[in-house]
Amino acid sequence: MKKYTKVFQGTAFSSKSPKEVQILKESLFCINDNGMIEKVVAPEDADYQILLDAYQGLENFHCLAEGQYFLPGFVDLHVHAPQWAQAGTALDIPLYDWLNTYTFPLESKFSDLDFAKDVYQDVVRTLLANGTTTALYFATVHKEASLLLAEICAEKGQRGLVGKVVMDNPEQNPEYYRDVDTQTALADTEEFILAVKELANSTKQGVYPVVTPRFIPSCTDDALKGLGELAAKYDTYVQSHCSESDWEHGYVQDRFDKNDAFALHDFGLLRDKSIMAHCNFLNHDDADLFAETGTAVCHCPISNAYFANSVIPIAHLHSKGVDIGLGSDISGGFSPSLFDNARQAVMSSRMLEDGVNTVLPAKERGVPNSRITINEAFYFATSGGGESLNLPIGRLTENYAWDVQIIDTTIDAAKLPIFYANEDLHDVFQKIMYLVRPENIREVWVQGEKVHSRV
Template sequence: MNKYSRIFLGTAFTSQSEKEVKILQDYLFCIDDHGMIEKAVAPADPQYQTILNEYKDKECFHQLQDREYLLPGFIDLHIHAPQWAQAGTALDLPLNDWLHTYTFPLEAKFSDMAYAEKVYDDLIRTLLANGTTTGLYFATVHKESSFRLAEICAEKGQRGLVGKVVADDPEQNPDYYRDKDARTALAETEAFILEVKELAKTTKQGVYPVVTPRFIPSCSDEALKGLGKLAEKYNTHIQSHCSESDWEHGYVKERFEKNDAFALNDFGLLREKSVMAHCIFLEDDDVALFAETGTAIGHCPLSNAYFANSVIPISRFHAKGVDVGLGTDISAGATPSIYDNAKQAVVSSRMLEDGVDTSLSPEKRGVSDSRITINEAFYFATAGGGESLSLPIGRLDEGYAWDAQIIDTTKLPIFDNSEPLSDIFQKILYLVKAENIKQVWVQGERVK
């Protein structure tokens, strides 16, 4: 009887730290029955040849081909699942106009289960094809179709963290698309949590319910307070938007006479398993509160360029002890690719450091020490995302889930067989598209 359910032989890239990528050349990765990496064995290890001899002729042995490499699966910390249907639309509008003109009418359609299933099925398939093995999802205010999203994640093998959106404030939400009232929103959220927890019992890679106030402007005080209590009662993840734009940041300050972070914390919504999207306008006290509570930032660089009115100083926030991961923010971010957002994270950080106003002298134009490297962006896309979710994912290392992408580089511009592996890694991060991703694995199961 085999001790391991699968063995992979190949060269992998994984984060050693936020700035350093570890190259695991010709390693054996030994996967147990639960889809976890039990051993990562280097060629110099005395066990290496013994394991290789025992497994190399077995069906469970997978050897990568020439010019194929392993990356951890990507973790997307901010996806509006229904908005996949409007990806690439109306990105020139201000945020509040975009929500009321396009987004809310679209999300209202997800009371139609057939429509919801068609969109969600295509979205999960597309994300897996792009190497996203874990997704943190906003669904809609509709409990039934939100649960169907969790089921589709389970069926297709993606690790899904799904929230039924709460938006009950009649002054801020249209009559055709909102929760009936706070009491109904809380009752449906609790029922949703219990249904997803039941589904999780039969899902190898895991599905998780997420308490999801859309953002403070959408919710009454009663709903926000009740959601905090539900998150504590069931120890769920929490997600929302925080200090995203001038409009939202200003609205919360006017309503509560405090910043978003402190308002959310007062309602019990900043916790170890909380992920707040955007967070552009966090001030030093807000950042300290995030670090103290264990709240993570879902950094969405492409979406921020369209709607956030500024560039987030992500390097400074992370240096102060805040966990950070990447998000696509479909559809405010038009692409389903974390590769695209990793590249944009680097670009945005350089624009912040260099500045954009040419009428100012170089020393006054930007914000010093803001730039990040592609190694750091890779960390945010993988290990940082796992830490943000408090899950053992995002690294190709012992004790982590076997969530992996097999990348075929034969069509990338690599013409020298002696090209350093560190350079090949950079080319993968900057140049890979879905067609270069040969296979995707989640929790030891192949999903692409």
């Protein structure tokens, strides 16, 4: 019989398609040395009882208790790691003022590696405790602190994709917080890429360097061009903000006489490994360009409610073949939980479809066919995030990483309202998605290794 490193038994929920959740009832998940799901065995399969007899009672056999379920680990496609230190503050002012009054002064402090270590250790620990097994991080302009974040991800077992932020435009960035000049920004970025690639050689779950122009206003043309060339040279991921707010969208149109999508594409920054945050103001041509280049959209529903001046037509973009994932956007979004963001994604989509201005007749008030379901929000938080990154994550199926959160619905302080032993599992899934709190996340595993446990 084939030997497995670990075998898990329990009921799991995973996306079968964007709109359909697959229920894997009392299945066995066989994990290999690399932390990948090598085999999924259903109770009706011929070898189910053979495997159960062979592994039950062994140290590497893990059986869920009554009321516990497996979910895939969440994939957060947009986190400003340094901003964890200001999460939950100053969300009532415009984006431009928020950045210059609060965010840039905070991020400038990350030249202090002791301060950076305190914040970065805590944000990685917090995201893991909230079920986020993969995170796409903006760091700061500081090369050393950005590398420290990648090292902390590696150490704590989170799959981290980390970008040293580029901000070299003296007209848009404060003197106290920006790259020294364009050449230094590009040289630091290249050195950062090489250092993270070296770190990845000894990191089981993977860490990845990400080319990261903060957004077009922050960067000179030469920096944008140079970053596109570095992304091509090293085949790296690319992340930025795109068409987020009225101000940012309008700035790019004034500077380039085109929308963000086409401006970024001209600099080689839209590619199959590109993930652009927000994208609220994408038009039809922009969306077609995203689909054509393989560029993904990171939907940040909580943050968008504060800073985007709009509700993104996420259902429309997905229908055009654009990959979609979900992001917390700490700290433009106050919550580190993708459960919270999945819930807000559903609510925002309903508001877009139904409209909010009661002065208008109902038929004129909203945008038809805009709503998404909780099944779709779950897909964006898991499988959609994995597809956006082109990584085998976000699904509980063979040849995917064993990235899971074990949900306990029976915790005294956060018990879910499940009162029937035979309650429909689709209903259980919905209750999990709408009601789970961090207390319910009993364990988190990444690439077959336990990275978080709640006693």
